[in-house]
Amino acid sequence: MDANVLLEGIKQLKWHEQQTLYAELRGILYPEEKDVNVLTPELREVRFPHKVRCPHCKAMKVKKHGIYRGRQRYLCLSKRCGRSFNDHTGSPISGTHHPDKWVQYLKLMAQSKSLPATALALDIHISTAFKWRHKVLNALRQLEKDHLGGIVEADETYFLESKKGKHKHRLTNPRKHGGKAKQRGLSNQQVAALIAIDRDGAIVSQIVGRGNTSYVEIDKAIGEHIIPGSILCTDAARNYEAFAKRRKIRHERLNPKYERVRGLYHIQHVNAYHSGLKHWVRDFKGISTKYLDNYLAWFRFFQIHKNKELHAMKKQFLYEAFKSLRIA
Secondary structure, three states, rough: OOOHHHHHHHOOHHHHHHHHHHHHHHHHHOOOOOHHHHHHHHHHHHOOOOOOOOOOOOOEEEEEEEEOOOOOEEEEEOOOOOEEEEEEEEOOOOOOOOHHHHHHHHHHOEEEOOOOHHHHOOOOOOOHHHHHHOOOOOOOOOOOOEEEEOEEEEEEEEOOOOOOOOOOOOOOOOOOOOOOOOOOOOOOEEEEOOOOOOOOOEEEEEEEEEEEOOHHHHHHHHHHOOOOOOEEEOOOOOHHHHHHHOOOEEEEEEOOOOOOEOOOEOOOHHHHHHHHHHHHEEEEEEOHHHHHHHHHHHHHHHOOOOOOOOOHHHHHHHHHHHHHOOEE
C-alpha cells in the first residue's frame, strides 16, 4: 500500500481512533521489555561507563566467569578481593526473585500507584512491593545533588511527624490520618523539608530538622550546592540572612505580606513546588517520617523528568538508580 494513501486515510480517522492506532504501532515498533535482563547491556553502560570494574573493591582487573540465570558473571582478580559479581550486584534489583516483574513494577511506580494496587497487579506480597519501592528510592536519594546557580529560590515546607509502621513501645495513641499537631505553630512535631530551586530547574530537597530551621541546618543542606556568585531569594526569615552572610552570597529577602515580586526576584517557583509536593504526598495516605527523604527524592525525580512519556520514565527510574552506583 502506498504510504501517502495510508497517511491520508489516517488523517480521516477520529481522534480516539488515531490514538488507538498510535498505541498499536508503538507496540509493534518498540516492544515493551518484559524482563529486566533485556536492559542489562544498557544498565552496564550506565554503571560502568568505561570498563566493567569490581563493585566490591573497585579493581579494574576482572574476567568473565560464566553465565548464571541468563546474566553474565565476573570474577575480581584482585588478591585482596577475589569475589564474583554480575552487572546487577548491589543494585535495587540485586537479590530479587522476580526479574520478569521489575519492568512492570517500575511502570506502576512511574504512575505513583499505591502499594496495594501494585501488589495486586503483579501478584506479589505487599511487603515485597514496599521493599522494592525503597530499594529504588534509596538509590535515587544517593545521587549527587544538583548545583544551584543564578537566582536560587529557597524555602521550607512542613510535614506533621508520622510514626506510621512503628508499633513497639508506643507511648501515645496513633493519630488519625490528616490529624493536626497538638501544639500550635511550629514545634518539634513539625518536620522541615528544605527545597531550593534555580531558574534552570536544578533542585535540592532534603529534610533538615524539626520546628524552626537554623542557618546551620540550611548550610548543611544546600551550602555546598550553591555556586559562588549566585543570588539567594527567600522570604523574610532571618535564618537565611545568617546563612547568606556565612556563605558570602547576595541575598534578596521578600516579605510576602507586602511584596511578592521585586523585578526578577520572587519565590513563586519554590512555593509552587511545595504545593505540588503536598498534593502528591497526600495521595499516599500518610508517610512515615523515617522515609520522607526517599519520597522527596521521588518527587524531585518526577519534576526533572515530567516531560517524558511513561515508557521512557520507567526506564529512567532504573537508569538513575544505577547511576548512584556508577563506577568510572
